[in-house]
Amino acid sequence: MNRARSRATALFRRVVMINGLIFTLGTLILALSPATVSARVKLTEIPVLIVGLAVMLTANALLLRRSLAPMLKSERSTASATALAAQENERQRIARELHDEIGQTLTVALLVLKRAVDRAPVEIRNELAETQEAVRSGLDEVRSIARRLRPDALEDLGLNSALAALCSEFTQAAGITVVKHIASQVDRLPPDIELVCYRVAQESLTNVARHADADKVWLDLHTTPHRLTLRIADDGKGGVTREGAGINGMRERALLVNADLTITSPRGEGTEVRLYIPLSGQVD
Ligand SMILES: Nc1ncnc2c1ncn2[C@@H]1O[C@H](COP(=O)(O)OP(=O)(O)O)[C@@H](O)[C@H]1O
Numbered sequence: 001m002n003r004a005r006s007r008a009t010a011l012f013r014r015v016v017m018i019n020g021l022i023f024t025l026g027t028l029i030l031a032l033s034p035a036t037v038s039a040r041v042k043l044t045e046i047p048v049l050i051v052g053l054a055v056m057l058t059a060n061a062l063l064l065r066r067s068l069a070p071m072l073k074s075e076r077s078t079a080s081a082t083a084l085a086a087q088e089n090e091r092q093r094i095a096r097e098l099h100d101e102i103g104q105t106l107t108v109a110l111l112v113l114k115r116a117v118d119r120a121p122v123e124i125r126n127e128l129a130e131t132q133e134a135v136r137s138g139l140d141e142v143r144s145i146a147r148r149l150r151p152d153a154l155e156d157l158g159l160n161s162a163l164a165a166l167c168s169e170f171t172q173a174a175g176i177t178v179v180k181h182i183a184s185q186v187d188r189l190p191p192d193i194e195l196v197c198y199r200v201a202q203e204s205l206t207n208v209a210r211h212a213d214a215d216k217v218w219l220d221l222h223t224t225p226h227r228l229t230l231r232i233a234d235d236g237k238g239g240v241t242r243e244g245a246g247i248n249g250m251r252e253r254a255l256l257v258n259a260d261l262t263i264t265s266p267r268g269e270g271t272e273v274r275l276y277i278p279l280s281g282q283v284d
């Protein structure tokens with residue numbers, strides 16, 4: 001509240017100062033230049049007036065834009081932080097509903113089916129058993145979607161374990177080996193930093209599975225007192241040229257914690273995503 005008010009005050013001052021400057025300059029030019037306007041404005045004087053007005057308005061707009069740029073920028077990054085937080089909350093909600101509601105319904109269906117299979121006449125036992133299999137894999141899918149939406153492990157066990165779990169799920173689903181070096185951390189990192197790392201690793205691995213044609217992935221995480229580095233590299237086809245919603249999402253998340261995200265992807269030589277996060281709250 002206080003911060004919002006002092007920002008508004010600063011904004012007000014700047015606008016007044018810039019407008020004042022423009023008016024003063026305009027008046028000076030009028031006073032010093034030979035231009036005059038008759039008591040009843042003549043037709044020939046109108047273009048001069050219009051040009052003068054246009055010059056003043058343009059100068060005003062340019063100065064205002066330059067001077068407000070830092071404010072607009074910080075506004076935008078606050079807006080994107082809010083949007084990302086809303087997205088995380090929404091994911092949590094959907095994950096909970098998937099897990100608690102559909103998951104619960106399917107679990108009950110499985111139990112009923114199990115009893116039915118045991119007592120069913122032989123003619124339909126096979127079909128029932130197949131139904132049971134289908135429901136079971138539906139339940140697995142729902143659980144794994146819920147897990148992807150909401151990284152439980154992150155909250156409960158911290159980044160290292162959550163990344164390890166992510167890697168083993170990825171290997172299971174995509175059949176691609178992950179060589180991981182995750183330095184053990186003494187302390188837990190701040191939650192927003194952990195979440196950014198997790199989401200960047202998740203999107204990078206998803207991209208490897210979807211686009212890379214890779215046999216192998218490397219995931220390294222290490223920290224110094226001042227910096228955390230996360231690297232996800234693959235030996236696939238490389239050649240990333242287009243940045244879609246996935247990569248843009250990673251960049252936006254990186255911005256939230258003042259991090260740098262670089263992607264190097266020479267064609268035919270695999271892709272490497274690196275995330276550098278300054279630690280101890282300082283931008284280095
Ligand atoms: N690891 C990768 N290997 C090869 N190509 C990739 C890799 N990651 C991303 N790409 C390419 O970059 C594009 C943009 O990725 P992204 O922004 O995540 O969007 P999406 O995954 O939705 O297509 C992908 O469509 C793909 O062509």
Ligand SMILES: [Mg+2]
Pocket residue numbers: 203206207245246247
């Ligand atoms: Mg993607």
